[in-house]
Amino acid sequence: MKTRNWLTLLAVVVVVGILIVSCKPSPTPAPTEAPTEEATEAPTEAPTEEATEAPTEAPPPPYDVEIYGDLENLDPSGQVVTYWYQHSRSREEAIQAMIEEFNSTNEWGITVQGEYAGHYGEIYNKIVAGIPSGEVPDMAVAYQNQAATYATQGAVVELTPYIESEKWGFTSEEMDDFFPFVHRGDYLPQFDGRYGFPPNRSMEVLYYNEDWLHELGYDHPPRTWDEFKEMACAASDPEAGTYGYEFSIDTSTFADMLFNRGGEMINEDATAYIFDSPEGLEVLTFLQELFNEGCAILETERYGDQADFGAGKVLFTISSTSGLPYYRSAVAEGAGFNWSISTLPTSLDTPKVNIYGASLSIFKTTPEKQLAAWLFIKWFAEPEQQARWARASNYFPVRKSAAELLQDYFNENPQYAKAFEFLNYDIAIEPGVAGYDECRDAINEMLTAVANGEDPQTWLTQTVEECNAFLEEAAPSQ
Incomplete structure (x- = not known):
């Protein structure tokens, strides 16, 4: 009887122990579930979103597609x-x-x-x-x-x-x-x-009669403006109808003379003409002195400078290299002398070339x-x-x-x-701005006036004012 009671008590203790153990919270679910969620969801969702969204947000092309279209994929056929x-x-x-x-x-x-x-x-x-x-x-x-x-x-x-x-x-x-x-x-x-x-x-160059220069005792074309004037005046004989320089009214020639004295036609941001500078006045004064001293003559008909150069009547002209074939023909059909070209004289250490x-x-x-x-x-x-x-x-x-x-x-x-x-x-380089055509006309008028003896400073001031008015009128709206 005592033995049966003891066995019964032992069985109850075992069952209760099992129940207690089975009812205790398991320590394994929390660490296994949390890492699984973090490891599988966070890394897989973020890259998937970045990989699919990046191509759709590519930067637009650096031009207006309405004007240029899809340039890299256009077909210009036909x-x-x-x-x-x-x-x-x-x-x-x-x-x-x-x-x-x-x-x-x-x-x-x-x-x-x-x-x-x-x-x-x-x-x-x-x-x-x-x-x-x-x-x-x-x-x-x-x-x-x-x-x-x-x-x-x-x-x-x-x-x-x-x-x-x-x-x-x-x-x-x-x-x-x-x-x-x-x-x-x-x-x-x-x-x-x-x-x-x-x-x-093309570019502006100085055309010169090589034989004539040698006859005057010079072995090189003028490198400075002082040399240019000296040579031109030495060659001039108004009574014989020969001159050192024939000036063709041309804004590009004025610009080239200005550049080679260190001046500029327009400011850096292209908002104002600035050729009413000391250098600009030097150019006009220099030209007028050549005319006043009988060392230069004004071209009176189109391409007259080419014809007179070819005939041996003028020592120097300044013109475009696009005229080289015509100068060659003029010399061959005219006086038939040796001739050449050079950069313009300059006041600078090295000459500037007006390319246009x-x-x-x-x-x-x-x-x-x-x-x-x-x-x-x-x-x-x-x-x-x-x-x-x-x-x-x-x-x-x-x-x-x-x-x-x-x-x-x-x-x-x-x-x-x-x-x-x-x-x-x-x-x-001359100004690439709207309104420069009209400004060139004004400059040509200034050059004609100065060649005919009118006041350089008055015309220079007036012309720059006119050109700036053209510039302002033609400027793009902001």
């Missing part, structure tokens, strides 16, 4: 591009031949239709008149200040997106092959952008047509095309490597070869 140019005679034949080659060889089947539309001024006037109604070409020749006028009316496209495009633009190696003036010349400060690309360039020329601007049409126009411009800028055009036009190429293809042309045209070396000099 586009027809109208192109207005100023070339005539042999240059027109050459440009038409090059257009035909582009049309027959480009892989997109683009057709460029080139058309002579008059000289620079006529083209400019036609475009200004046609912008309101949209009667403009797809691409046209334009000086920088003319392109600025078109840009104020929102008619042309900024070219940086094309130039820098991975698919349609230039490589870094190609960009390095362009002369420095290419990167500076078409920048429009009023718009902080480029609205043209150069197919070629019209570029090609693209008008707003459709993204595809604009791209097609750009592809012609890019093709024309290739070294092979540049060398071909240089031979035909006597303009300077914009690519350094074109020189390798022009060695025979250099040998045949020593004056051109000499001028080509000037492309490596310090360059100066």
Whole structure:
């Protein structure tokens, strides 16, 4: 009996112990569940959200897609591009031949239709008149200040997106092959952008009669303005009808003389003309002294300076290198002397070279047509095309490597070869601002007045005021 009671008591204790143990909270669920939730949910959800959202939030392209379209994926196939140019005679034949080659060889089947539309001024006037109604070409020749006028009316496209495009633009190696003036010349400060690309360039140079200089006892062209005056006056004999210098009224000549005295045409941010400086007054006073002392004569008819130079009547002229073939012909058909060219005299340590020329601007049409126009411009800028055009036009190429293809042309045209070396000099560029056409007219009027004996300071002050009024009137609205 006692034994059975003991056994019964033991069984009860065991059962109660089991129940107590089974009712105690387990220590394992908390550490196993918490790490599982943290390890599986947090890392998998965050990367999934970042990986799927990043591509949809890619930065927009650095250009207006409404103007340029999806540039890297555009297809310019089959586009027809109208192109207005100023070339005539042999240059027109050459440009038409090059257009035909582009049309027959480009892989997109683009057709460029080139058309002579008059000289620079006529083209400019036609475009200004046609912008309101949209009667403009797809691409046209334009000086920088003319392109600025078109840009104020929102008619042309900024070219940086094309130039820098991975698919349609230039490589870094190609960009390095362009002369420095290419990167500076078409920048429009009023718009902080480029609205043209150069197919070629020219520069102002001093033409001189080499034989005549030697007869006067000089073995080099004038390096300073004092030397220029000394030589010009030594060569002049008004009674015999010979003069040291024939001055052609031209704003670019005034600008080049100003640059080579350390002056500037316009301030750095292109908000005001500043050629009413001491250097500007020096230029006008210098010119007037040459006339007053009988050392210079004023050109009285177009290209009269070329004709008189060729006839041996003047020692010096200052003109564009684009005139080299015409000077060569004038000398050959005239007095037949030895002649050459040099940079302008200067008051600086090294001369500055006024490099200029019209570029090609693209008008707003459709993204595809604009791209097609750009592809012609890019093709024309290739070294092979540049060398071909240089031979035909006597303009300077914009690519350094074109020189390798022009060695025979250099040998045949020593004056051109000499001028080509000037492309490596310090360059100066005239203002690429809207209203500069009107300012040039005012400057030409000033030069005529001063050449005829009127007061330089009065005209200089008046002309700068007029030019600043033109600048303010033509400036883009803010």
